[in-house]
Amino acid sequence: MVYNNKKLLLSVLWILAGAALLVLSITEVLKEAVYAGMGGALVAVGVLQVVRNLRYRKDEEYKEKVDTEVNDERMSFLRMKSWSWTGYLMILIEGIGVIVALVLGQRTIQLVLSYSVCLILVIYWISYLVLSRKY
Amino acid sequence: MEGEALKNRIEEIRNEKGMLQEELAKALGVSRQTISSLENGRYNPSIGLAYKVAKLFGMAIEDVFIFEEE
Numbered sequence: 001m002v003y004n005n006k007k008l009l010l011s012v013l014w015i016l017a018g019a020a021l022l023v024l025s026i027t028e029v030l031k032e033a034v035y036a037g038m039g040g041a042l043v044a045v046g047v048l049q050v051v052r053n054l055r056y057r058k059d060e061e062y063k064e065k066v067d068t069e070v071n072d073e074r075m076s077f078l079r080m081k082s083w084s085w086t087g088y089l090m091i092l093i094e095g096i097g098v099i100v101a102l103v104l105g106q107r108t109i110q111l112v113l114s115y116s117v118c119l120i121l122v123i124y125w126i127s128y129l130v131l132s133r134k135y
Numbered sequence: 136m137e138g139e140a141l142k143n144r145i146e147e148i149r150n151e152k153g154m155l156q157e158e159l160a161k162a163l164g165v166s167r168q169t170i171s172s173l174e175n176g177r178y179n180p181s182i183g184l185a186y187k188v189a190k191l192f193g194m195a196i197e198d199v200f201i202f203e204e205e
Contacts, residue, residue, distance in 0.1 A: 025182045067164075068160075068164060068165065068166055069166065071164060071165075072164075072169055073165065073168045073169070073180070073183075073184055074165065074166070074168070074169040074178050075166065075169075077178070120194060135157055
């Protein structure tokens with residue numbers, strides 16, 4: 001079961017959190033406009049998830065479609081492969097970014113990108129270590 | 136692996152049994168695209184899915200999937 005009561009409750013919590021942010025933003029308790037945006041986004045995501053959850057419970061055809069999409073091993077493989085490519089490309093792009101920032105004399109950008117590459121590599125090594133113990 | 140290939144007779148056996156890709160996909164609990172990719176050799180199944188396919192066809196795994204070493 002992809003959509004269960006726990007996920008429905010979580011979606012309702014997103015809506016409540018988003019609504020709270022919106023109210024606080026409208027009443028100017030929170031001054032920054034970014035909070036209203038975050039609130040709106042949380043409400044939208046929550047409502048969308050609630051609609052999907054309810055449809056999953058009522059519409060058998062939709063339930064079957066969602067279950068197949070989630071459990072299909074080729075789709076899982078594609079999802080994993082896509083994440084793998086994303087990580088690999090991100091390191092390459094950031095690496096190029098470091099060189100470009102170095103040439104342009106953008107020290108701050110160069111440092112941020114360098115630390116980001118290091119962080120990704122550290123996460124990779126930790127993930128590898130954890131997964132190699134598991135499998 | 137280099138020099139190794141896993142081929143299969145899924146399309147041939149499915150046609151012999153008069154099944155559509157949709158029907159086979161539904162029986163196996165996978166998407167139609169997965170069946171299409173398996174038949175075209177673009178995707179190799181896990182041992183679990185290979186077992187399910189063979190069982191559904193009432194055959195042994197090695198009768199459906201052919202491992203070729205070049």
